[in-house]
Amino acid sequence: MVESYREAPEISASAWLNTEEPLSLRALRGKVVMVHAFQMLCPACVMQGTPQASAVAECFVDEPLQVIGLHSVFEHHRVMGVEALRVFVHEFRLAFPIAVDQAAENSAVPVTMQKLALRGTPSVVLIDKQGLLRFSHFGRLSDMQLGGMIGQLLAE
Amino acid sequence: MVESYREAPEISASAWLNTEEPLSLRALRGKVVMVHAFQMLCPACVMQGTPQASAVAECFVDEPLQVIGLHSVFEHHRVMGVEALRVFVHEFRLAFPIAVDQAAENSAVPVTMQKLALRGTPSVVLIDKQGLLRFSHFGRLSDMQLGGMIGQLLAE
Amino acid sequence: MVESYREAPEISASAWLNTEEPLSLRALRGKVVMVHAFQMLCPACVMQGTPQASAVAECFVDEPLQVIGLHSVFEHHRVMGVEALRVFVHEFRLAFPIAVDQAAENSAVPVTMQKLALRGTPSVVLIDKQGLLRFSHFGRLSDMQLGGMIGQLLAE
Amino acid sequence: MVESYREAPEISASAWLNTEEPLSLRALRGKVVMVHAFQMLCPACVMQGTPQASAVAECFVDEPLQVIGLHSVFEHHRVMGVEALRVFVHEFRLAFPIAVDQAAENSAVPVTMQKLALRGTPSVVLIDKQGLLRFSHFGRLSDMQLGGMIGQLLAE
Numbered sequence: 001m002v003e004s005y006r007e008a009p010e011i012s013a014s015a016w017l018n019t020e021e022p023l024s025l026r027a028l029r030g031k032v033v034m035v036h037a038f039q040m041l042c043p044a045c046v047m048q049g050t051p052q053a054s055a056v057a058e059c060f061v062d063e064p065l066q067v068i069g070l071h072s073v074f075e076h077h078r079v080m081g082v083e084a085l086r087v088f089v090h091e092f093r094l095a096f097p098i099a100v101d102q103a104a105e106n107s108a109v110p111v112t113m114q115k116l117a118l119r120g121t122p123s124v125v126l127i128d129k130q131g132l133l134r135f136s137h138f139g140r141l142s143d144m145q146l147g148g149m150i151g152q153l154l155a156e
Numbered sequence: 157m158v159e160s161y162r163e164a165p166e167i168s169a170s171a172w173l174n175t176e177e178p179l180s181l182r183a184l185r186g187k188v189v190m191v192h193a194f195q196m197l198c199p200a201c202v203m204q205g206t207p208q209a210s211a212v213a214e215c216f217v218d219e220p221l222q223v224i225g226l227h228s229v230f231e232h233h234r235v236m237g238v239e240a241l242r243v244f245v246h247e248f249r250l251a252f253p254i255a256v257d258q259a260a261e262n263s264a265v266p267v268t269m270q271k272l273a274l275r276g277t278p279s280v281v282l283i284d285k286q287g288l289l290r291f292s293h294f295g296r297l298s299d300m301q302l303g304g305m306i307g308q309l310l311a312e
Numbered sequence: 313m314v315e316s317y318r319e320a321p322e323i324s325a326s327a328w329l330n331t332e333e334p335l336s337l338r339a340l341r342g343k344v345v346m347v348h349a350f351q352m353l354c355p356a357c358v359m360q361g362t363p364q365a366s367a368v369a370e371c372f373v374d375e376p377l378q379v380i381g382l383h384s385v386f387e388h389h390r391v392m393g394v395e396a397l398r399v400f401v402h403e404f405r406l407a408f409p410i411a412v413d414q415a416a417e418n419s420a421v422p423v424t425m426q427k428l429a430l431r432g433t434p435s436v437v438l439i440d441k442q443g444l445l446r447f448s449h450f451g452r453l454s455d456m457q458l459g460g461m462i463g464q465l466l467a468e
Numbered sequence: 469m470v471e472s473y474r475e476a477p478e479i480s481a482s483a484w485l486n487t488e489e490p491l492s493l494r495a496l497r498g499k500v501v502m503v504h505a506f507q508m509l510c511p512a513c514v515m516q517g518t519p520q521a522s523a524v525a526e527c528f529v530d531e532p533l534q535v536i537g538l539h540s541v542f543e544h545h546r547v548m549g550v551e552a553l554r555v556f557v558h559e560f561r562l563a564f565p566i567a568v569d570q571a572a573e574n575s576a577v578p579v580t581m582q583k584l585a586l587r588g589t590p591s592v593v594l595i596d597k598q599g600l601l602r603f604s605h606f607g608r609l610s611d612m613q614l615g616g617m618i619g620q621l622l623a624e
Contacts, residue, residue: 041240043248046202059456076247079240084197087232092199144371144459151463215612300527303612307619353552355560358514388555396509396547403544404511 005132008125009115011035011070013099015082017089018069023097025131028066032153035125037070037101037113040080040088042121048140049122050094055143056150057096063154064129069098072113072121077103128153161288164281165271167191167226169255171238173245174225179253181287184222188309191281193226193257193269196236196244198277204296205278206250211299212306213252219310220285225254228269228277233259284309317444320437321427323347323382325411327394329401330381335409337443340378344465347437349382349413349425352392352400354433360452361434362406367455368462369408375466376441381410384425384433389415440465473600476593477583479503479538481567483550485557486537491565493599496534500621503593505538505569505581508548508556510589516608517590518562523611524618525564531622532597537566540581540589545571596621 008025016022025033036053038045050069057067073080082100089098101110116125119138126135126149135149164181172178181189192209194201206225213223229236238256245254257266272281275294282291282305291305320337328334337345348365350357362381369379385392394412401410413422428437431450438447438461447461476493484490493501504521506513518537525535541548550568557566569578584593587606594603594617603617 041243041247055454055456059454059460076243079235079237079243081235084235084240087197087235091197091232142367142371143455144367147456147459148371148463148466151460151465152467153463154460155464155467211610211612215610215616298523298527299611300523300615303615304527304619304622307616307621308623309619310616311620311623353555353559388559391547391549391552391555393547396552399509399544399547403509 005128005134007131008033008127008133009112011068011099012102012111012115014102015100017086017098017100018095019097023066023068023099025127028127029131030129031064031066032129032150033066033068033127034150035068035070035116035123035127036096037072037116037118037121037123037125039071039073039075039121040085041076044140045122046092049124050092052141052143052146053096054094056146059147060150060154065150065154067096069094069096070101070112071098072101072110072118074109074113074121077108126150126153128156161284161290163287164189164283164289165268167224167255168258168267168271170258171256173242173254173256174251175253179222179224179255181283184283185287186285187220187222188285188306189222189224189283190306191224191226191272191279191283192252193228193272193274193277193279193281195229195231195277196227196241197232200296201278202248205280206248208297208299208302209252210250212302215303216306216310221306221310223252225250225252226257226268227254228257228266228274230265230269230277233264282306282309284312317440317446319443320345320439320445321424323380323411324414324423324427326414327412329398329410329412330407331409335378335380335411337439340439341443342441343376343378344441344462345378345380345439346462347380347382347428347435347439348408349384349428349430349433349435349437351385351387351433352383352397353388356452357434358404361436362404364453364455364458365408366406368458371459372462372466377462377466379408381406381408382413382424383410384413384422384430386421386425386433389420438462438465440468473596473602475599476501476595476601477580479536479567480570480579480583482570483568485554485566485568486563487565491534491536491567493595496595497599498597499532499534500597500618501534501536501595502618503536503538503584503591503595504564505540505584505586505589505591505593507539507541507543507589508553509544512608513590514560517592518560520609520611520614521564522562524614527615528618528622533618533622535564537562537564538569538580539566540569540578540586542577542581542589545576594618594621596624 257268569580
């Protein structure tokens, strides 16, 4: 019996930072994609998840891997707008592309966060070279576990 | 030859968090005071200085010591206002009293930061039981060094 | 152009700890093997490499991976004999199988260390499911980098 | 009511490392003394206590403080003799003076460990400038707590 995975939903973004052009998962076929969903005032993001995402981008710089930050604000929207995010990204020296998750019309939870069914921040989503949704995790992951999963997807 | 220290200047605050009444250094005579000057979007503050200030408050909870946070915003003022600070303090579970350093009329550098001649954030200022300014440091301090200095001031 | 790798040389051991039967690389075909070469009184081994080897064993416990410790003593032989090693392994709660690298007749450097051409301790050697020598590294590796390489070999 | 402390018992050593002359607590009056009791194959010593003792010696290098290691072997005596200890001290770059706790005639527990009533390793003992036994702790201490206590004793 073979597991089957669904296609990852496209990222819906109202703005992008650290990239001249918006990224699309479709255009990234052939690469492994790691989405790091975060909020700039979420302690576990700032202290652990976001530095880990930067470490992933550095560690696998020679591999077909794309790290994408996803700023999925679902609380305290007034103080985590795009102007504040730009300061955060500048001060914390984040270098990977970051999508501002698009606000939903009737929910505090933004659109991509809903489509990915994320439970909170930080979350890690791994998408394989075919664009399939292979792994989604809310909370802390060890560097070794995350590295191991990325290595497996890179080798496919 | 005996070193002589000047009296610590009073804190000028436009608001206080985590305390019902504003604190004054004068009223704290008899206690050692540690001022932790920070900005909520300064990485070395968030990653090191602010957790260390919380650790000081916990470690010396039974001693006559008062930790005071001083939110000295000297850049990116628009995204580090008091509403954003309240979210930061709530999310990062900061429990010690925090003064919002009073904006200066003709300078981006707020009033208390000027009076204390701080070079940036994070900074640690230690004030002895007599209210004298004993130590001021910009940047990282080891827990051992900071603990050692606080211990010496407590024993005086 | 395809890279080609040589077969990993067999481990020559004068004793084994934490296993009832000696292990052989030949019998481990089908599994990825990580060899952690160490000395019990080498600081970088004790502080970093050996705990990392234990973490690898735990992290990939459900995968076809075998961690093997290799006690390759090339200095201070008198105080790192097998009796001392047994105490070290017991006190540090090491659970993975450990080979005592066989002393060479005319060299301070033991036999397996010579066959693997290791430069010192700690060293990590990765052997793929076919028994080929894929990676050898002297010194520190990040958990993410090591996890990534193991993940790639597991997926082949 | 004033607490009263007893005089610290003298260290009984069968050998000293990292010092030309044996040290005596009596000759150290006027200095604060920190005794770090350890065993070279005790994980909590090697990973935490011994590096912390080195950090204390560095942090307070300009203060009247003497760090003394005390190798109190109470188990596995055969593999933690003085020859093994010399290798350990050399490899781990320990620079503070170290006493080999004198073996007792009718006990596995060495003499100084008995006199200090230590429960195990690592232990920290703090002796004030008058030679009084002010603090004894078995197990882990935070750098901040230890720094704070040393600071208080230095200021007396």
